[in-house]
Amino acid sequence: VTDATVSSVPPVFVVVRDAPRSATEKKKTELCQELSLQARDLRFQHSTSLTARNNCIIIRMESLKAIVTPEHLSVLDFRGLGLERWLVLDLAPQLASHTHSLPFEFRALEAILQHKVNTLQARLNDVEPSILDTLESLVDPKILSADRSKLHILLQNSKSLSELETDVKVFKDSLLKILDEDEIIEELCLTKWTDPRVFEESSLGIDHAEEMELLLENYYMQAEELGNKARELRGLIDDSESVIFINLDSHRNVMMRLNLQLTMGSFSLTLFGLIGVAFGMNLTSSFEEDPRVFWLVTGFMFLGSGMIWRRLLSFLGRHLEPSIPSLVIQTHTHTYVSLSPFCTVYSFYYVTSLSKYKYFTSKY
Amino acid sequence: VTDATVSSVPPVFVVVRDAPRSATEKKKTELCQELSLQARDLRFQHSTSLTARNNCIIIRMESLKAIVTPEHLSVLDFRGLGLERWLVLDLAPQLASHTHSLPFEFRALEAILQHKVNTLQARLNDVEPSILDTLESLVDPKILSADRSKLHILLQNSKSLSELETDVKVFKDSLLKILDEDEIIEELCLTKWTDPRVFEESSLGIDHAEEMELLLENYYMQAEELGNKARELRGLIDDSESVIFINLDSHRNVMMRLNLQLTMGSFSLTLFGLIGVAFGMNLTSSFEEDPRVFWLVTGFMFLGSGMIWRRLLSFLGRHLEPSIPSLVIQTHTHTYVSLSPFCTVYSFYYVTSLSKYKYFTSKY
Amino acid sequence: VTDATVSSVPPVFVVVRDAPRSATEKKKTELCQELSLQARDLRFQHSTSLTARNNCIIIRMESLKAIVTPEHLSVLDFRGLGLERWLVLDLAPQLASHTHSLPFEFRALEAILQHKVNTLQARLNDVEPSILDTLESLVDPKILSADRSKLHILLQNSKSLSELETDVKVFKDSLLKILDEDEIIEELCLTKWTDPRVFEESSLGIDHAEEMELLLENYYMQAEELGNKARELRGLIDDSESVIFINLDSHRNVMMRLNLQLTMGSFSLTLFGLIGVAFGMNLTSSFEEDPRVFWLVTGFMFLGSGMIWRRLLSFLGRHLEPSIPSLVIQTHTHTYVSLSPFCTVYSFYYVTSLSKYKYFTSKY
Amino acid sequence: VTDATVSSVPPVFVVVRDAPRSATEKKKTELCQELSLQARDLRFQHSTSLTARNNCIIIRMESLKAIVTPEHLSVLDFRGLGLERWLVLDLAPQLASHTHSLPFEFRALEAILQHKVNTLQARLNDVEPSILDTLESLVDPKILSADRSKLHILLQNSKSLSELETDVKVFKDSLLKILDEDEIIEELCLTKWTDPRVFEESSLGIDHAEEMELLLENYYMQAEELGNKARELRGLIDDSESVIFINLDSHRNVMMRLNLQLTMGSFSLTLFGLIGVAFGMNLTSSFEEDPRVFWLVTGFMFLGSGMIWRRLLSFLGRHLEPSIPSLVIQTHTHTYVSLSPFCTVYSFYYVTSLSKYKYFTSKY
Amino acid sequence: VTDATVSSVPPVFVVVRDAPRSATEKKKTELCQELSLQARDLRFQHSTSLTARNNCIIIRMESLKAIVTPEHLSVLDFRGLGLERWLVLDLAPQLASHTHSLPFEFRALEAILQHKVNTLQARLNDVEPSILDTLESLVDPKILSADRSKLHILLQNSKSLSELETDVKVFKDSLLKILDEDEIIEELCLTKWTDPRVFEESSLGIDHAEEMELLLENYYMQAEELGNKARELRGLIDDSESVIFINLDSHRNVMMRLNLQLTMGSFSLTLFGLIGVAFGMNLTSSFEEDPRVFWLVTGFMFLGSGMIWRRLLSFLGRHLEPSIPSLVIQTHTHTYVSLSPFCTVYSFYYVTSLSKYKYFTSKY
Numbered sequence A, B, C, D, E: 001v002t003d004a005t006v007s008s009v010p011p012v013f014v015v016v017r018d019a020p021r022s023a024t025e026k027k028k029t030e031l032c033q034e035l036s037l038q039a040r041d042l043r044f045q046h047s048t049s050l051t052a053r054n055n056c057i058i059i060r061m062e063s064l065k066a067i068v069t070p071e072h073l074s075v076l077d078f079r080g081l082g083l084e085r086w087l088v089l090d091l092a093p094q095l096a097s098h099t100h101s102l103p104f105e106f107r108a109l110e111a112i113l114q115h116k117v118n119t120l121q122a123r124l125n126d127v128e129p130s131i132l133d134t135l136e137s138l139v140d141p142k143i144l145s146a147d148r149s150k151l152h153i154l155l156q157n158s159k160s161l162s163e164l165e166t167d168v169k170v171f172k173d174s175l176l177k178i179l180d181e182d183e184i185i186e187e188l189c190l191t192k193w194t195d196p197r198v199f200e201e202s203s204l205g206i207d208h209a210e211e212m213e214l215l216l217e218n219y220y221m222q223a224e225e226l227g228n229k230a231r232e233l234r235g236l237i238d239d240s241e242s243v244i245f246i247n248l249d250s251h252r253n254v255m256m257r258l259n260l261q262l263t264m265g266s267f268s269l270t271l272f273g274l275i276g277v278a279f280g281m282n283l284t285s286s287f288e289e290d291p292r293v294f295w296l297v298t299g300f301m302f303l304g305s306g307m308i309w310r311r312l313l314s315f316l317g318r319h320l321e322p323s324i325p326s327l328v329i330q331t332h333t334h335t336y337v338s339l340s341p342f343c344t345v346y347s348f349y350y351v352t353s354l355s356k357y358k359y360f361t362s363k364y
Helices: A004-006 A026-034 A085-095 A102-140 A146-177 A181-186 A190-194 A196-200 A208-281 A290-321 A325-329 A331-363 B003-008 B028-035 B083-095 B104-138 B148-179 B182-188 B189-193 B194-201 B208-280 B289-320 B324-328 B332-363 C004-007 C028-034 C082-095 C104-138 C148-179 C182-188 C190-196 C196-202 C208-280 C291-319 C324-328 C333-361 D005-007 D030-035 D084-098 D103-136 D148-179 D180-186 D190-194 D196-202 D210-281 D289-318 D324-328 D332-364 E005-009 E030-033 E085-098 E104-140 E147-180 E182-188 E190-194 E196-204 E208-280 E291-321 E323-330 E330-364
Strands: A011-018 A024-027 A048-053 A056-061 A063-068 A073-075 B013-017 B025-026 B048-053 B058-061 B063-067 B072-076 C010-019 C026-027 C048-053 C058-063 C064-068 C072-077 D012-017 D026-027 D048-053 D057-061 D064-068 D074-076 E012-017 E024-027 E049-054 E056-063 E064-068 E072-076
Touching: A011 A026, A011 A085, A011 D057, A011 E030, A024 A026, A024 B083, A048 A146, A048 A181, A056 A102, A063 A102, A063 C208, A073 A085, A073 A102, A085 A102, A102 A146, A102 A190, A102 A208, A146 A181, A146 B148, A146 B208, A181 A208, A190 E024, A208 B208, A208 C064, A208 D103, A208 D148, A208 D210, A208 E072, A290 B208, A290 D210, B003 B189, B003 E056, B013 B028, B025 B028, B025 E085, B048 B182, B048 D030, B063 B104, B072 B083, B072 B104, B083 B104, B104 B148, B104 B189, B104 B208, B148 B182, B148 B208, B182 B208, B189 B208, B189 C010, B208 B289, B208 C208, B208 C291, B208 D196, B289 C208, C004 C324, C010 C028, C010 C082, C010 E147, C026 C028, C048 C148, C048 C182, C048 D148, C048 E291, C058 C104, C072 C082, C072 C104, C104 C148, C104 C190, C104 C208, C104 E085, C148 C208, C148 D210, C190 C208, C208 C291, C208 E208, C291 E056, C291 E208, C324 D064, D012 D030, D026 D030, D048 D148, D064 D103, D074 D084, D074 D103, D084 D103, D103 D210, D148 D180, D148 D210, D190 D210, D210 E147, D210 E208, D210 E291, D289 E208, D332 E024, E012 E030, E012 E085, E024 E030, E049 E147, E056 E104, E064 E104, E072 E085, E072 E104, E085 E104, E104 E147, E104 E208, E147 E182, E147 E208, E182 E208, E190 E208, E208 E291
Parallel strands: none
Antiparallel strands: A011 A024, A011 A073, A048 A056, A056 A063, A063 A073, B013 B025, B013 B072, B048 B058, B058 B063, B063 B072, C010 C026, C010 C072, C048 C058, C058 C064, C064 C072, D012 D026, D012 D074, D048 D057, D057 D064, D064 D074, E012 E024, E012 E072, E049 E056, E056 E064, E064 E072
């Protein structure tokens, strides 16, 4: 049955009675007449509502639309809504059970609310492990870049979670509205008004209104627990996102330091390579014939660049793990400090040129 | 009609009656006299208000300003406010429908509140797909840098959304204020006070005040649903922004690793290129005549830089996916570890110089 | 008059009566005696308060401290507080207007509350365009780095905004406290208790307490609207900050990609430049005399580096816009993939050396 | 005893009386009969509940399920739940103490609530030092990259903290629900209803209901304090995360400046190295024989690159600490300014070529 | 006196009477007997509490524990708690003042509450300038990297602030609990119950309960103002953190652009340096003898690299300030566009090789 056909068919209610498997079908108009309800009472405008009208309880819980009377429960035609299983397998036994010796409307209401809470719980159960798994793999410190497909899953689940939170909130609000007004609770106890024997029974210790309040409160608290779980999950997502960001930033810092160390190396090599380039010029340096000079200059190039690099590396080490006071004083000194390794390079220049000079003077 | 002309024209009310298309026009002062209202009652100071005064209901819903009496509905001159369509097409049939057999003021109030909710819903429908589209394209993991025009659209929509949230909240608050006070609800049932027959009818099962409460509650809940939708959208925007940031950061990390790998390559090449530069100097290395040395040194340069690079890459691989304990111990060891590949480079120096030395010794 | 002189002068109240421009001055002690108030009633401890004492209304709205009696309004000496304009220009006409035929205390209270709301509105009007302007220029996608002076302005305005929010909240709370207790509203209707004629009038349809409630509620709702506006502004600031961050991050990613592309180019050039360096060595390569080899090697250097670069660029293109599945599978494969372009470089080595070899073998 | 065996064993209650160590065991069904409770009363559906039924108090506090009567306290079989220590060591003395001369149910309730608060406190004590330690080490400014194992610990603790917050909230809500309804408080005073002597005693100054309210309020406030502590901790985590991000960003900026300074150095060296490369070409420059030119060009290369570098560094220094107005004016000027050091490089070109030209002209 | 000795000493109360300096000491047990209080009433379990018991007011405000009777105020031994100054200097005059002609317990309560509010205010005064200073220096746009010692101070102050917020909230809640229940306010008016003359006086216009309500409300509003200040500070911290992040990000972008510009320069130099390297090879290029070729190639190298660099810079300028539409269309075109400058490099290749070719053909 497709959606199109469903909408063209006039709405049919499946009427379930106390007795096992006594389901019959009735048209909406028949039902209205029989229960002397008005058509607009059965419009089910809001996604979640629970009201008493004319000695009937009219309930809508998302896709489940039902009317509870003291004798039977009518569920609006449920084809294609995923309610068949529940109607066939769960509802009948729940309605038939007489353990609590409570009137029919209690059992019917309990069955419907339990179904609603189960649906919400199932949605949470669906979304929770997926979120936990995704977060687990996203906060993994070994990961350099967040897996985007996981992010997509997380976003989807986060959306589902906030929809679930809204639904739990709406469900809680609709129950709370009833729990806050004793009159409505009294109205929900249908049998009390229709069955004179009940008043006698009630003298035996069972107060219908109180039982109804307990029943509603029970489901309210179950919804509250679901809401708490969802809120904790949301908090976990937020915390994990912070951790993901710190992880990514940390990775970046580590890579940047490696990069900086290599740049230092390249700089040292370029600096001392310049000497080689200088000697490579087709110009007369007067050392061309001295065989020692080749090894001297080559050695100087390699050792010099190694030394400078080592110096820069140790400077970096000190720079990134500063004793706090030195950093505190002023930014200007800071800038000054940051230039100091270059000063050593400069001074190296001078030393080098000096030593060259000496070499020359010693030579000539 | 421009705004200027509108403001110069004295305000005119369009009076709509029960009968189809019986609209007449009246001046504000005439209306005041007729309904014995005071001028200040018709000042419509607040953007959203719903009050009962002198057996009239005075309503303002943003641009829609109206007075409801038991017999007719007067809407303040609506030119240029986009209300014409609604007034002509929707209002008349709604007022004329007698399905619920409820007094005129109920139908008028329902028409106005429905119009308000429809307007809010339309604004949400306007903004929602635009937000979803924009987010969809912004969280796309393939995108390296966020499309700024999309960001602009998102910002605009986000602003519209928060305006909508405010309006929904104001609408809900104005209804809630009435729902919280039974007296005001009674006052809103105008016919009850004017028409003696109503008291008789009410004995037939319809309680006007209760009907009014249901009517208002209905629109309150519709507004609540709109508010929930808007809040979910807001949450989706926040979540998506986190995902966008993670995406951008991830891209950056990936690029930074590639950059680092290339820097490693360049470093290796520079390091071994220095050998070539050294042999390029116009100095006597005594190998000038040996034809094998050219291939030996060239091979050494290429293979050596390849090897060092491979070593650095594998070091990077290990460094970025560390076994957790090794990272935990101490930052100082960490720094030490980070220097280890350079140590291999250093040791390579020594090995190289050693092997050179050997080569020399074997040579001479 | 400086602050010092103000504080040394005993506080003087300006007493304004109904009649136009009938302002007189009175000392605090005189006023206390006249109205039989206690000194502590006029201490005005809280920044915002509105209380009824001994048939007087004692009001403080930040800098405005006033006492309202059924006959006159006394404002505490206002020199240097920016209230002169208001007192001279606005207050007198408002007190003199008899349009609503309401007692004096209503007009006085309305004048003061209107002044307070106007002050709050003026502050919002002051801060709003500045914030909108600053945000407009900060979220401009063309900007590479946020303009820090704009940030400073934004921070200042954001601070003003939260101060305004606090003041609106305090004002709303002080009105709400009165609206919640009917007794206090009754106490505020001073004339009702002093003027016997009022009771007669009230039979003519005007209920003083109800009018007072409407008056206070009116200003409460105006404050509420201000609060809503302020909250929307705050939300806009938050949203804009996210957009600024995304903008800055996007710019960075774009620059980083450009940088990476150039690094790839430099790497290619360095790699093939090594060949040139090798041939530049003062070693015998046996090709020295062949004129074709110069062009061959030079061409190889330029074309080779161009090809490798193109390869790296296309690798980057594929790497940054991955088909999602390939990234999902595993980080290890990911690392593997990221090495693949380097593999092509390696294989290029081998091919190169092979072709060289061939060239050699063909040569010799 | 494993979980499996526990579930297969029918639930057994340990009944503890006033007298020391008088514990006996009873089956659930026996207890139900004895206390005339219904089976569903002992289903303990919610994780935290406290209700009065049939002159018994039925309590569940997570793992602790108990029934309090005026004479004894029955605790559901506690094996494997970590309650043994408490039951043996703490409970008996607490129940036996007669200091307050309050009925048994007060002492039992106090023991259970105290146990619950102690459990919550213990969990907070567990999580608090761990969080403080982890944060302490994470906000350490010396750290370049966040320690990921610490992040993992933080995430775990943060999760525990939010679970604790939920439990405290649930505990507070369950107490608040009772404190809000005087009837339930009365019902909790079991002895009042069963023991006629109590009414006499109460005339001696002790009001049972008031004592019960004080008792519950006491634990409510203790829970409130726990909640406040937890909220402060949560705030500290958030603040610390901001500081961690600022730290990581600062490190990155410092490294980036160092990197930029080195890039400037490398650029200068490459620029002037080009001169050396030019002179290294196997082309006739006509300076080949002049011995001064070698030293001149070499000196020019080193000094020139040093000068340009110094210029670039000082440009960077000015660029990063701008006088605000210069940055404010326009982005276009900004771009212009950023090019200025390169202009100096360009002009240097021209100067260089000019000086070369001069040299030439002086030469020829 | 150390903590250890304090705890070993039995608690002593300092009893202060109306008369100046009439302090005596009493043991806890004596006091209990005298006032017929029970031991547990003086356990002062909660950090902030204010209750009436047996015609005494028992107060604890953190370290200050006191009992107020209609005749005297007993403060628990205050050694080492920093209360001496207050007890000696402030308390006595406050108790002795008879200005308001209110009973003793009002003056005592006022003194204690004033002390509490002063303490809270002092803590805010302590923390506020420090926070403002730290933020001022942290949001300074000139700073490249956040000063970590300032961050540490900020974190400490932020923690103090949230502790202060909690304490203000607890103080407000404890006052609100009393203000919400008129009975407790009545109980706090001790003299009303003990002194028969008070009833006569009260007919003179002073209602004790009302005075008590005013007194408590006064301190409630003072606490409220403190809370508002603290919340504004918290908001300022959050806003400033955003500004710090934007500042750091902006600095990074500026540095990254400079780096990119230099990388472009280095790339250009490397590209054209390759020509020099090529001519440096020991291979026959047949230009060796032509003296013009040296200057031609050298000039080409320098000018070419300068031109390419200029081209890349202008490309960067256009790339970072794009007309929005060009960026919007598609990411693929985007990638294409980003390659365009390299295309110009490529085409430059071809042009170069072409011109070389021409040169050759013209040569040969």
